[in-house]
Amino acid sequence: MAIIDVHDIGKQYRLSGHGRVSVLQQVNLRVSEGAILGLLGPNGAGKTTLIKILTGLLRPDSGGGTVLGYDLLRQHGRIRGLVSLVAPTAEVGIDNNLTVRQNLAFWAPIFGLHGRFARRRIDGLLERLGLADKADAWPMHISAGQRQRLALARSLLAETPLLFLDEPTNKLDSEGVRSVRQMIADLNQQHAVTIILTTHVMEEAEELCSEIALLREGVLVAHQPTAELMRSLHLTRPIMITLQRQNRDGSAVVLPTPSFPAATAVQISAASASSPIMKVESLDIRTTIPALLAWVREQGCTLTTMRAEPVTLTDVFQALTEQRLQVKERRD
Amino acid sequence: MSASEQQRGGLRGFLRACRVAAWLEYRNLRYYPSNLILAGIQELTAVGVWYFVGRFLNAGVSQAVQQYGANYLAYVVIGVLLNQVCLAALNGPFTTISDAFWDKRLETYRLSVHGIWANLIGRLSWQVLFSTCLQILALLLMLLLGGVSIRVSINWPLVLCAFLLLVLSNAGLGVAGASLFFLLEVKSGQDPITWAYRYLVMLASGLYVPLTVLPGWLRGLSSILPQTYGFAVVRTLLLTGAPWNAPAIWGNLLPLAAATLLTLGAGYAMLSTALHRAERGGGIGVVV
Numbered sequence: 236m237a238i239i240d241v242h243d244i245g246k247q248y249r250l251s252g253h254g255r256v257s258v259l260q261q262v263n264l265r266v267s268e269g270a271i272l273g274l275l276g277p278n279g280a281g282k283t284t285l286i287k288i289l290t291g292l293l294r295p296d297s298g299g300g301t302v303l304g305y306d307l308l309r310q311h312g313r314i315r316g317l318v319s320l321v322a323p324t325a326e327v328g329i330d331n332n333l334t335v336r337q338n339l340a341f342w343a344p345i346f347g348l349h350g351r352f353a354r355r356r357i358d359g360l361l362e363r364l365g366l367a368d369k370a371d372a373w374p375m376h377i378s379a380g381q382r383q384r385l386a387l388a389r390s391l392l393a394e395t396p397l398l399f400l401d402e403p404t405n406k407l408d409s410e411g412v413r414s415v416r417q418m419i420a421d422l423n424q425q426h427a428v429t430i431i432l433t434t435h436v437m438e439e440a441e442e443l444c445s446e447i448a449l450l451r452e453g454v455l456v457a458h459q460p461t462a463e464l465m466r467s468l469h470l471t472r473p474i475m476i477t478l479q480r481q482n483r484d485g486s487a488v489v490l491p492t493p494s495f496p497a498a499t500a501v502q503i504s505a506a507s508a509s510s511p512i513m514k515v516e517s518l519d520i521r522t523t524i525p526a527l528l529a530w531v532r533e534q535g536c537t538l539t540t541m542r543a544e545p546v547t548l549t550d551v552f553q554a555l556t557e558q559r560l561q562v563k564e565r566r567d
Numbered sequence: 568m569s570a571s572e573q574q575r576g577g578l579r580g581f582l583r584a585c586r587v588a589a590w591l592e593y594r595n596l597r598y599y600p601s602n603l604i605l606a607g608i609q610e611l612t613a614v615g616v617w618y619f620v621g622r623f624l625n626a627g628v629s630q631a632v633q634q635y636g637a638n639y640l641a642y643v644v645i646g647v648l649l650n651q652v653c654l655a656a657l658n659g660p661f662t663t664i665s666d667a668f669w670d671k672r673l674e675t676y677r678l679s680v681h682g683i684w685a686n687l688i689g690r691l692s693w694q695v696l697f698s699t700c701l702q703i704l705a706l707l708l709m710l711l712l713g714g715v716s717i718r719v720s721i722n723w724p725l726v727l728c729a730f731l732l733l734v735l736s737n738a739g740l741g742v743a744g745a746s747l748f749f750l751l752e753v754k755s756g757q758d759p760i761t762w763a764y765r766y767l768v769m770l771a772s773g774l775y776v777p778l779t780v781l782p783g784w785l786r787g788l789s790s791i792l793p794q795t796y797g798f799a800v801v802r803t804l805l806l807t808g809a810p811w812n813a814p815a816i817w818g819n820l821l822p823l824a825a826a827t828l829l830t831l832g833a834g835y836a837m838l839s840t841a842l843h844r845a846e847r848g849g850g851i852g853v854v855v
Contacts, residue, residue: 248849284849292674294847311846315678328672330591332598341591344583347680393679 238397238429239266239289241300241307246284246293246453258284259453261298266431266446268396271423273440273461274433275548276450282433283323285450286399289431291315303397319390321383323402328389329374335385336361336370339392346393360388364418380411387418398422400432404439412439419443438545441465449551456555462519465546468554471499471516473544474523478511479537493530497522510539517543584681588689589696596697610651610701611708617647617775622714631777634815636806641715645805646774646798648702649733653768653794655698656737657761659691660745660834665755668748674852683842687742695734718808725811726804729820732827733797739830740764740793746837749845768794793830796823 244262247255259281266272274282287293289302291311299306305313322328330338336357343353361367364384369377374385383403390398400419404412420443422428434440440447441461448458457464478490490511492501497519505511517523520543531538596603621640632642663686667673676682709715744760747753768774771785772794778786789795796819803809809816845851 246849287674287849287852290678292677292846292851293849316680318678320674320678322671322674328670328675330595332595333591337594341587342675342679344580344587345676345679345681345685347580347584349580349583389675 236268237265237301238268238270239264239300239302239431241265241289241298241302243298244285244288244295244300245297246281246288246295257453259288259295262450262453262455264448264455264458266429268429269423269427270446271419271430271432271444273444273447274431274450275435275437275440275447275551276433277435277548277552279452280450281453282450283401286320286401286431286433290318290320290399292320317395318397318399319393319395320399321387321390321401321403323405329382329385331374334371334373335366335377338374338385339388342389343392348392356392356394360391363421364388365414378408378411380407380414383407383411383415384418387415391422396427396429398428398430400430402433402435404434404436416443435548437548437551441546449555451552456552466518468551468558469499469518470546470550470554471518472520472546474515474517474520474527474541475544476513476515476527476531476541477539478513478531478534479509479539480511480535490534490536495523495526495530511536581681581685584685585689585692588686589693590689592690592693593697606697607701607704610698611705613651614644614647614702614705614709617643618709618712618715625714631780634807635777635802636716636718638716638806641717641806642777642802643775644706644709644715645717645802648706649730649798649801650768650774650794651702652695652698652730652734653737653797654765655694656691656734657741657744657765659694660687660738660741660838661748661758661761663687663690664745664748668754668852671852677842677851687745691738691741695738717805720808722804722809722811725816725820726801729797729800729804729823732820732823733793733801736793736797736823736827736830739827739832739834742834743830743837746834746841749841749848749851750837764792768792771795773798793823793826796820796826 242263244259244264245257246259247257249255262281262285264285274285276282284293288295288307291302291307291314294308294311299308301307302314303317305311305317307314328342330341333341339357339360340353343349343357348356358367361370364387366381366384366388369381374382377385387400387403403419404415407415416439419430419432423430432440432444444461446458446460447464449456459467490503492503494501495515495517498515498517500514500516502514503511504514515523515527524543528538596606618640621643625638625640629637629639632639635642664673664683667676667683667686673683676686706715710717741761744758744764747758747760751759753759767788771781771789772792773789774794778789778795781789799819800816800823803813803815803819842851
């Protein structure tokens with residue numbers, strides 16, 4: 236069942252003295268219940284505007300459709316009561332004069348929760364989001380990752396079936412990023428929340444999202460299941476590994492050039508006689524890496540370092556442009 | 568039971584949301600006790616200045632306020648005390664909307680069950696309550712200092728009724744002013760409605776001088792100000808001890824009630840329109 240089904244969404248903003256600027260053009264989007272959709276695009280692509288339209292906070296100039304079965308144009312008030320939105324920065328809506336628990340206690344009645352039920356819900360959320368030991372701390376005394384989790388906890392108070400996360404890992408350190416991503420996955424898998432996530436980190440979308448929609452200059456240029464999109468774009472990710480192995484007589488080992496599943500190229504070079512460096516171009520590192528590790532063991536080598544370069548959004552858009560040019564050339 | 572099933576709409580849920588918004592305002596003030604003290608001093612000073620002006624002028628001009636007990640000091644002090652509470656009601660809504668917008672929480676309020684209106688009313692209630700307490704304190708202080716005399720037998724329910732109507736009419740104007748945050752894109756400073764109203768009140772409502780000394784054209788203007796009627800009723804009740812059925816009471820109380828209904832209705836309609844318009848233009852939240 237489609238939880239979001241909108242078509243031809245267009246939006247323009249009025250600029251003071253400079254006419255109007257088009258932010259979204261004829262966007263069609265259909266998202267199934269239980270999905271995590273990654274909405275990707277560079278800054279100014281229209282991601283936040285699309286999210287505001289889908290939450291009922293902003294009215295589109297053209298197009299229509301339904302969100303959670305409610306009409307986007309006529310029932311946007313009802314949509315607003317059934318969705319949650321986490322803004323891009325952790326500071327949004329957090330009161331520094333209230334403790335972590337008090338912040339949630341403030342928002343609970345605003346979201347229509349009260350009494351024992353609200354207290355239980357707050358305790359549950361603090362526990363689930365790893366904030367129980369920070370319940371009585373001031374927000375300025377906790378980390379950025381914890382503040383982001385607090386913002387997330389506030390949005391989860393209402394337990395809505397549809398959650399919008401606008402760049403949720405923006406400005407977080409690696410630990411914060413890890414914990415927020417884990418929580419997003421848990422929410423989707425254990426609590427069946429459909430999640431729309433905007434990001435410009437391709438790696439994040441690849442890790443979390445079941446499907447990806449790409450926005451560029453207000454136009455939805457692609458919307459496909461993540462694996463399918465990555466495959467169709469033939470985007471390879473280089474995996475660099477350094478190995479250690481010597482023969483008993485101390486001479487360097489000559490390794491055969493192997494082949495791995497989903498790998499398009501394998502190169503072996505030598506930094507020194509006993510430390511060969513291998514570069515593997517992989518279309519799907521989740522398939523390639525286990526085979527690669529098994530091969531390393533088979534060869535009796537020690538793995539010294541391994542690094543997988545992330546695919547960037549620029550790579551994706553470049554590949555998409557190339558793909559389109561090829562299609563156009565073939566047509567011509 | 569899930570949270571969505573437990574979510575309370577309705578009046579009780581709304582009042583709870585208002586209470587928590589008022590509580591946040593109180594917490595913020597309590598968090599910085601110096602602000603509490605400074606706010607108190609500021610309010611007392613505003614009234615204190617007029618207490619001394621009133622004392623200075625009392626002997627010479629009291630005859631001009633014959634209908635209010637012929638005591639100019641009491642006349643001006645009661646007016647200023649009432650007006651301080653009115654200012655809290657007048658300025659509160661714009662500040663609330665502006666703060667929520669710039670703190671980037673207006674969208675979250677809009678997405679919640681009770682949202683913007685609960686926040687507006689809750690915060691306003693606290694501001695009015697806090698200001699009222701300070702004005703009562705100031706009045707007690709001035710009664711102790713002497714010179715200000717009020718009647719012993721006073722119809723307190725009617726005083727309360729007039730006071731509430733006066734505050735509500737100003738709150739309605741304040742909400743109408745807050746709507747200009749979106750309608751005229753006044754994103755900081757002051758909105759033209761409350762700004763203009765504040766100065767009109769100072770000039771033409773009988774706040775500092777009786778209406779009889781105003782020129783005819785200005786007196787015409789005074790008839791559209793809720794403060795004109797509110798000040799007249801409360802002063803008549805407190806300073807002359809007029810009975811409930813006195814013509815001076817109902818002649819002012821009824822127009823005040825009508826003005827209150829009008830300003831509240833206009834305020835609600837204007838802010839609702841402003842929020843809908845902001846939803847079209849993209850102005851309800853700061854793009855971050």
